[in-house]
Amino acid sequence: MTDLHTALITANAISRDYTVGGGMLRTPSVVRALSEASFELHAGKTLAVVGESGCGKSTLARVVTLIETPTAGEFTINGQTITTDTTEASAELRASIQIVFQDPYGSLNPRHKVSQILQEPLVINRPDLSSRQRDDRSREMLSLVGLRPEHHERYPHMFSGGQRQRIAIARALMLEPGILVLDEPVSALDLSIQSQILNLLVELQDRLNLAYLFISHDLSVVKHMADDIMVMYLGRVVEAGKTDQVFHQPRHPYTRALVSATPVADPTSRQQRIHLEGELPSPLSPPAGCAFNPRCWKTAEQCRTQRPELDNHGGRQIACHFPLDDKDTAD
Numbered sequence: 044m045t046d047l048h049t050a051l052i053t054a055n056a057i058s059r060d061y062t063v064g065g066g067m068l069r070t071p072s073v074v075r076a077l078s079e080a081s082f083e084l085h086a087g088k089t090l091a092v093v094g095e096s097g098c099g100k101s102t103l104a105r106v107v108t109l110i111e112t113p114t115a116g117e118f119t120i121n122g123q124t125i126t127t128d129t130t131e132a133s134a135e136l137r138a139s140i141q142i143v144f145q146d147p148y149g150s151l152n153p154r155h156k157v158s159q160i161l162q163e164p165l166v167i168n169r170p171d172l173s174s175r176q177r178d179d180r181s182r183e184m185l186s187l188v189g190l191r192p193e194h195h196e197r198y199p200h201m202f203s204g205g206q207r208q209r210i211a212i213a214r215a216l217m218l219e220p221g222i223l224v225l226d227e228p229v230s231a232l233d234l235s236i237q238s239q240i241l242n243l244l245v246e247l248q249d250r251l252n253l254a255y256l257f258i259s260h261d262l263s264v265v266k267h268m269a270d271d272i273m274v275m276y277l278g279r280v281v282e283a284g285k286t287d288q289v290f291h292q293p294r295h296p297y298t299r300a301l302v303s304a305t306p307v308a309d310p311t312s313r314q315q316r317i318h319l320e321g322e323l324p325s326p327l328s329p330p331a332g333c334a335f336n337p338r339c340w341k342t343a344e345q346c347r348t349q350r351p352e353l354d355n356h357g358g359r360q361i362a363c364h365f366p367l368d369d370k371d372t373a374d
């Protein structure tokens with residue numbers, strides 16, 4: 044019997060570096076794309092990862108889906124430990140965690156019919172199934188993601204963006220994974236289509252008890268479906284906690300700025316929009332101290348010299364020397 048409370052993923056300070064440049068005249072430099080990320084992901088739950096483009100979200104996605112190994116730290120998937128030395132993971136482990144990318148054009152082979160796209164993972168991983176059984180499964184999956192039986196023999200270009208994302212989700216589910224990593228799954232879609240895909244994801248999660256690691260640069264996308272949120276800045280987690288808490292009482296100034304940029308349904312809200320000045324710095328030369336300090340309105344001397352650790356504050360984690368309280372306003 045499985046313990047309902049056991050995490051499907053437990054990540055312990057995972058980091059990922061890339062070496063860039065180098066060549067005849069240059070010395071290579073190291074980009075720390077992801078630094079010491081720790082989290083748990085549970086069955087039936089959604090953990091959202093948010094932050095500006097370039098903060099390391101896709102790097103995290105590639106590491107946890109075993110596309111790349113971490114360069115430091117370790118994590119477990121279904122109790123199996125992955126370290127910097129893991130050269131090979133079993134096919135079974137790989138099948139248990141699947142990824143959906145932002146761009147459904149790029150991720151579906153244009154020369155293959157939907158039936159072939161969906162059945163390919165079965166051909167590779169399930170030699171025990173007959174072609175009839177594979178066919179039954181891909182047809183079932185097509186209906187589960189809200190497509191029609193006649194779509195089975197069509198090519199990707201014959202579908203709209205939203206329909207193509209349904210196909211990508213269907214393909215990710217063919218091996219019955221417990222975990223889906225969704226890397227900006229709706230960012231390329233029109234707003235009205237976005238909500239249809241989000242609704243589909245919620246439905247599938249309920250039905251299949253899926254765990255989602257949901258990546259988005261846009262906080263408003265994850266607001267209604269995430270149980271927990273992890274906010275990243277320049278490769279590091281700066282705030283993590285329950286979705287409600289993070290939204291209604293952001294404590295890190297960066298989270299506060301992100302929340303203030305999301306549309307509010309209540310027009311009388313006193314929420315003040317915070318415009319962050321400056322660009323995200325390059326991870327090749329991160330600012331000393333707190334990486335957010337050049338853009339922060341609370342910066343003090345300590346922030347320029349000492350990096351704040353991610354610490355527990357009343358049930359959530361914050362990496363800030365001067366966390367906000369409820370009365371704080373940006374000025």
Ligand SMILES: Nc1ncnc2c1ncn2[C@@H]1O[C@H](COP(=O)(O)OP(=O)(O)O)[C@@H](O)[C@H]1O
Nearest residue numbers: 061063074076095096097098099100101102326
């Ligand atoms: N393969 C790579 N080689 C070198 N640098 C990389 C590589 N992948 C990502 N990076 C760098 O790591 C940082 C994080 O990238 P990424 O994880 O794609 O961020 P996000 O998905 O949040 O936009 C960026 O500065 C990016 O340029």
Ligand SMILES: [Mg+2]
Nearest residue numbers: 097100101102
């Ligand atoms: Mg990305």
